[in-house]
Amino acid sequence: MELTTEVLRTLPPQDLATHLPAVVGMGDGIGVILRLVDTDLLEVFYAGRFSVTGIRVLEIEPVHDSGKQLEAMRTTTEALAICRRVALEKHAEQRAAHTAQLEAIRQYAIEAHEDGSICRDGLDSFLNRFDLMPYCTRIKVSYSISGSYEVESGSGVAAQHDAEKYLQPDLTGLDDVDDDTNDYDVTVDEIEEV
Structure with missing residues (x-):
């Protein structure tokens, strides 16, 4: 028809x-x-x-006229392709601007937390509510522990071997420790009979 x-x-x-x-x-x-x-x-x-x-x-x-029909469809298709490209570029610009704005909002909330205006629970709730990346700070704590203990029996060589193999810091009482980052070295300073 x-x-x-x-x-x-x-x-x-x-x-x-x-x-x-x-x-x-x-x-x-x-x-x-x-x-x-x-x-x-x-x-x-x-x-x-x-x-x-x-x-x-x-x-x-x-x-x-099939020639005129073909030419009209070709011209229209080219125009649609240009419009599509422009729309995609505009959409990418808008997405980038939106992402930057969300990051600015996230950073503003983090700064408010860091200056004490927002508590940590409030910050976490805000970021979670708006599906923003959680606030994670990684802090490296370097420590030194010195101490001594006595063993009831055995030799000095066995006591030194046990200390070097089994002596380690107990981090279970600390909050949010990444166990994969627990790095320590045990050096036995002295073994003596008491």
Whole structure:
């Protein structure tokens, strides 16, 4: 079925949508009806631009020349490709700006926590509520422990061997320790009989 003004105005929207996109004569030129925007609105590419036009005001006629149809579809496709590229670039810019703004908000909340305006639980709740990256600070604590102990029996060599092999700091009472970072070295300073 050819798309004419009468068909355009009388065909139910769901049936009209199956005939789109369509190359049609419009005024002095050729345009392409791209899609049904609403029950009585169409998106049209004509004279180098996209517009939305009411079905009731659009006057069209069929285009039978396959060369003209092909050229109109090619021009429309090129225009759509340019619009798509521009839209993707704009979307990427907006996403980058949005990401930067979220990071600025996160950093503001962290600074408020660090200056004492927000407690740690409040900061964690805020970041979690807005699905922002948690606040994790890694602090390296270097320590020295000195001490001594006595053993009841055995030799000095065995006592030294046991100390070097089994003596270690007990970090179980400390909060949030990453066990994989527990690095220590045991040096036995002196073994003597008492």
